[in-house]
Amino acid sequence: MAMKFDPFRELDRVAGALLDPRQGLRLMPMDLYREGDHYILTADLPGIDPGSVDIDVDGQLLTIRAERTLRNAEGVKWLTRERESGSFLRQLNLGQGIDIDAISARYENGVLSVTIPVSERARPRKIEVVSGEDAQPVQTDRAVEA
Numbered sequence: 001m002a003m004k005f006d007p008f009r010e011l012d013r014v015a016g017a018l019l020d021p022r023q024g025l026r027l028m029p030m031d032l033y034r035e036g037d038h039y040i041l042t043a044d045l046p047g048i049d050p051g052s053v054d055i056d057v058d059g060q061l062l063t064i065r066a067e068r069t070l071r072n073a074e075g076v077k078w079l080t081r082e083r084e085s086g087s088f089l090r091q092l093n094l095g096q097g098i099d100i101d102a103i104s105a106r107y108e109n110g111v112l113s114v115t116i117p118v119s120e121r122a123r124p125r126k127i128e129v130v131s132g133e134d135a136q137p138v139q140t141d142r143a144v145e146a
Helices: 007-019
Strands: 030-035 038-044 054-058 061-068 086-093 104-108 111-117
């Protein structure tokens, strides 16, 4: 799974989200790791209604969108209001070797977990070596590791 990181674009995105409240996009901190034949993406989305989370794949681009709406009670005098409502957006280039038809997601306790499986053809596999004289397969005991 290839991810291209452009530090200037990332800095611009973060600065824009922090300095321009009219832009509306909020930070979505995430972790990404590989576990066996799957990539696991976890993103913090506290206070999000699971029904507002939208995940789609277009080609090799994975897009995660979510919306947080806060209750606006009439006649309430706010003493402090630091929690923001708004939209969350994160996009990742999946690269080659991903089984996009088998991607799954779960939202639990404010954390979105997306499981991204490696396609069968991209998984490590054992190759049998055939002897040239008798064309019988030669078994090796070494396992292929990812």
